[in-house]
Amino acid sequence: MARVRRLEVIGIEGLPEIREGDDLVTLFMDALNDMGTEIEDGDAIVFTSKIISKSEGRVVSLPELQVSGEAMRIARATGKDPRIVQLILDEARELVRVARNMIIVETRHGFVCANAGVDESNVGEDMAVLLPEDPQASAAQLRREIEERSGKKVAVLVSDSFGRAFRDGVTGICIGVSGLPALLDRRGELDRFGKVARITKEAVADEVCAAANLVMGEFSEGIPIVIVRGVHELVLERRSESEPESGIKEVLFSKEEDLFR
Amino acid sequence: MARVRRLEVIGIEGLPEIREGDDLVTLFMDALNDMGTEIEDGDAIVFTSKIISKSEGRVVSLPELQVSGEAMRIARATGKDPRIVQLILDEARELVRVARNMIIVETRHGFVCANAGVDESNVGEDMAVLLPEDPQASAAQLRREIEERSGKKVAVLVSDSFGRAFRDGVTGICIGVSGLPALLDRRGELDRFGKVARITKEAVADEVCAAANLVMGEFSEGIPIVIVRGVHELVLERRSESEPESGIKEVLFSKEEDLFR
Numbered sequence: 001m002a003r004v005r006r007l008e009v010i011g012i013e014g015l016p017e018i019r020e021g022d023d024l025v026t027l028f029m030d031a032l033n034d035m036g037t038e039i040e041d042g043d044a045i046v047f048t049s050k051i052i053s054k055s056e057g058r059v060v061s062l063p064e065l066q067v068s069g070e071a072m073r074i075a076r077a078t079g080k081d082p083r084i085v086q087l088i089l090d091e092a093r094e095l096v097r098v099a100r101n102m103i104i105v106e107t108r109h110g111f112v113c114a115n116a117g118v119d120e121s122n123v124g125e126d127m128a129v130l131l132p133e134d135p136q137a138s139a140a141q142l143r144r145e146i147e148e149r150s151g152k153k154v155a156v157l158v159s160d161s162f163g164r165a166f167r168d169g170v171t172g173i174c175i176g177v178s179g180l181p182a183l184l185d186r187r188g189e190l191d192r193f194g195k196v197a198r199i200t201k202e203a204v205a206d207e208v209c210a211a212a213n214l215v216m217g218e219f220s221e222g223i224p225i226v227i228v229r230g231v232h233e234l235v236l237e238r239r240s241e242s243e244p245e246s247g248i249k250e251v252l253f254s255k256e257e258d259l260f261r
Numbered sequence: 262m263a264r265v266r267r268l269e270v271i272g273i274e275g276l277p278e279i280r281e282g283d284d285l286v287t288l289f290m291d292a293l294n295d296m297g298t299e300i301e302d303g304d305a306i307v308f309t310s311k312i313i314s315k316s317e318g319r320v321v322s323l324p325e326l327q328v329s330g331e332a333m334r335i336a337r338a339t340g341k342d343p344r345i346v347q348l349i350l351d352e353a354r355e356l357v358r359v360a361r362n363m364i365i366v367e368t369r370h371g372f373v374c375a376n377a378g379v380d381e382s383n384v385g386e387d388m389a390v391l392l393p394e395d396p397q398a399s400a401a402q403l404r405r406e407i408e409e410r411s412g413k414k415v416a417v418l419v420s421d422s423f424g425r426a427f428r429d430g431v432t433g434i435c436i437g438v439s440g441l442p443a444l445l446d447r448r449g450e451l452d453r454f455g456k457v458a459r460i461t462k463e464a465v466a467d468e469v470c471a472a473a474n475l476v477m478g479e480f481s482e483g484i485p486i487v488i489v490r491g492v493h494e495l496v497l498e499r500r501s502e503s504e505p506e507s508g509i510k511e512v513l514f515s516k517e518e519d520l521f522r
Contacts, residue, residue, distance in 0.1 A: 005484070007475060009268035009491070097520045104520065112427035121461070124454055161463070165426035165521035166373035167434075167512050169444045169464030171471065183430045193385055200382070202422070203430030204475065210432065211472035214268060214465065214492065223266070230270070231475065251428050259358045259365065260426035260521045 007230035010037070011215040011223040018224070020057035025145045028225055042232020044155040044180055045146065046172075046212035050122060050129055051224040052138050052158060058130040059123060060087060078103060084118055087128060091116035096261060107131060110252045111175060112261075113162045132158065135176030136247045143178040155179030155235045159209035159216070165260055172213025174205035174248055180234050181205070182251040203251055204234060268491035271298070272476040272484040279485070281318035286406045289486055303493020305416040305441055306407065307433075307473035311383060311390055312485040313399050313419060319391040320384060321348060339364060345379055348389060352377035357522060368392060371513045372436060373522075374423045393419065396437030397508045404439040416440030416496045420470035420477070426521055433474025435466035435509055441495050442466070443512040464512055465495060 014031045018024070024047065032039065039045075053059070062083040067075075071089055075082035079101050092105035096112055105116045109131065117131035132138050135158040143156040158176035163169070174182065182205040212226035255261055275292045279285070285308065293300065300306075314320070323344040328336075332350055336343035340362050353366035357373055366377045370392065378392035393399050396419040404417040419437035424430070435443065443466040473487035516522055 005272045005274065005476065007268075007270035007472065009270070009472070011266045013266065099520055102520070122454060164464075166514060166519060167464065167467070168514055168518075169462040169467070169512055171464050171468050173428075193383060201430040202474070202478075203425075203428065203432045206428070206430070207432050207471040207475050210468040211268065211270070211475065213463070214468050214472065215266065217463075251430055253427060253429055257429075258427060259360055259363070 005230075007211065007228060009211050009215050010227040010229060012225040012227065013223065015051075015222070015224060018051040018054040020055065020059070022055045024051060024055050025142060025149065028146075029149065031225075037227075039146065039150045039152045039154060039227075040229060040232075041152045042154070042229075042235045043152070044157060044208050044228040044231050044235060045142075046157045046159050046209055046216075046226045046228060047138075047142065048216055048224045049117070049132055049135060049158050049160040049175055050119070052132040052135065053129045054123075056133055056138075058132060060128050060130065062126045062128060074098060074103065084115070084120070084128060087118045087130065088116040091118060091130060094255075106255075109135065109175070110249070111162070112258075113160075117160060117162075131160065131175065136178075136249070137176070139176035139247070140178040140245070153179070153236060155231075157205055157209055157212075159212055161213055172206075172209040172211075172216070174209045174251070177205040177248050178245060180208070180231070182246070182248050184234065204231070205248065205251065266491075268472065268489060270472050270476050271488040271490060273486040273488065274484065276312075276483070276485060279312040279315040281316065281320070283316045285312060285316050286403060286410060289407075290410060292486070298488075300407065300411045300413045300415060300488075301490060301493075302413045303415070303490075303496045304413070305418060305469050305489040305492050305496060306403075307418045307420050307470055307477075307487045307489060308399075308403065309477055309485045310378070310393055310396060310419050310421045310436055311380070313393040313396065314390045315384075317394055317399075319393060321389050321391065323387045323389060335359060335364065345376070345381070345389060348379045348391065349377040352379060352391060355516075367516075370396065370436070371510070372423070373519075374421075378421060392421065392436065397439075397510070398437070400437035400508070401439040401506070414440070414497060416492075418466055418470055418473075420473055422474060433467075433470040433472075433477070435470045435512070438466040438509050439506060441469070441492070443507070443509050445495070465492070466509065466512065 065083045067082045067086045071086040075085045094106045097104040107116050119129050139156045159172050161170040184202040184204045215226045216223045326344045328343045328347045332347040336346045355367045358365040368377050381389050400417045420433050422431040445463040445465045476487045477484045
């Protein structure tokens with residue numbers, strides 16, 4: 001396999017504030033055009049989940065929410081806004097940990113994260129943004145459209161930033177991926193000394209989203225789409241047109257497999 | 262603050278197999294020279310922990326090890342090689358989880374990871390490599406030497422690849438960092454709508470190591486040093502020559518802060 005030797009991580013500038021119904025592919029391709037850049041075969045294109053949520057209308061007005069008794073109880077225990085707690089409960093399949101100012105859940109999609117991804121930043125006063133309805137489907141749909149319109153073979157990843165167990169701070173992670181394996185399984189390959197790798201699976205989709213997050217930034221920068229160029233052998237050589245993609249599910253432990261639940 | 266808009270991730274090729282006592286800075290600068298490349302102000306240079314360990318002689322011959330009764334018991338419970346279990350116990354401050362073929366510990370350094378970082382890949386038969394003695398000190402020392410010899414201001418990161426809670430696969434993470442903050446604290450900054458960020462700390466050192474890991478690869482590629490170019494505002498603008506660096510400690514939760522122990 002040809003190896004990745006050099007990557008470029010390119011922030012797409014000049015995108016407008018995204019609203020419900022916006023066509024993200026057109027906006028992306030126009031911005032790319034304005035930058036004098038083109039898509040290349042093998043590019044991995046990372047969309048922050050927030051603009052997908054906004055284009056889907058997954059923005060909630062807090063004053064209009066009905067708050068349940070359970071949400072009120074958890075809000076008192078955690079010190080959080082009861083309306084935000086209600087949204088978190090609506091998005092959660094299961095509560096994993098509840099602590100001061102912190103609710104860790106498994107979302108409907110199967111992601112273990114704080115606050116079910118409900119986010120009050122970069123949206124108007126008294127509003128909150130939910131995770132996309134189905135980020136895996138969004139990744140596949142965006143990839144199809146970009147490939148049709150550009151004539152290039154690409155991967156699309158949907159990123160968010162999650163906290164971690166054991167380590168402070170958030171990093172970019174992947175919540176939907178098409179055209180690239182979420183895990184690169186190297187079991188069976190030989191190392192430089194001829195030993196067989198026993199357990200190594202590399203979470204390449206998460207690493208691509210972490211690299212993109214350095215350019216997106218966490219907060220006010222407004223770089224919601226990033227091209228990671230140079231991972232083409234992951235995008236092109238590992239592609240199977242006949243088998244269905246496993247997508248981001250491949251990276252998610254079931255509760256039984258998970259040592260930390 | 263000037264923003265990161267574009268990154269380059271550059272694998273350093275042509276490095277020899279590293280042995281105890283090797284001068285990594287000389288080998289790195291020679292390889293860079295052979296590639297026709299130079300260090301630039303603001304470069305973040307990522308060294309995989311394995312070559313630091315090898316240069317420090319942190320390589321153990323398994324047949325020479327004395328195995329304790331405790332190591333034998335855990336080896337039977339986990340199905341692991343008793344000699345490897347002994348090394349893990351020697352490197353651990355505390356056992357966090359023990360399961361089939363899996364021992365999660367907190368290392369002497371404070372890292373929560375599988376097998377205390379003890380690794381049998383890319384080393385000879387019946388040998389294993391331990392984590393560096395003090396990867397934070399190694400990062401600071403490498404940075405000083407590279408800055409002295411190049412005349413450029415850089416950051417140095419020591420990377421390893423750890424598994425995660427909740428998600429399968431390993432990703433590149435940071436176990437030592439000098440010249441760059443481990444966490445970029447954005448609390449107090451305003452978002453695009455004028456709201457104040459409340460909880461966002463971005464683990465930029467881990468993201469830099471994740472990006473580098475895409476080029477290093479997980480297994481047989483032999484790219485042990487990577488330059489991440491384009492994070493100069495993190496390296497140059499946030500530098501304080503007067504205050505001591507907090508380094509990688511900043512990212513490590515104490516046991517009391519950690520929701521998942």
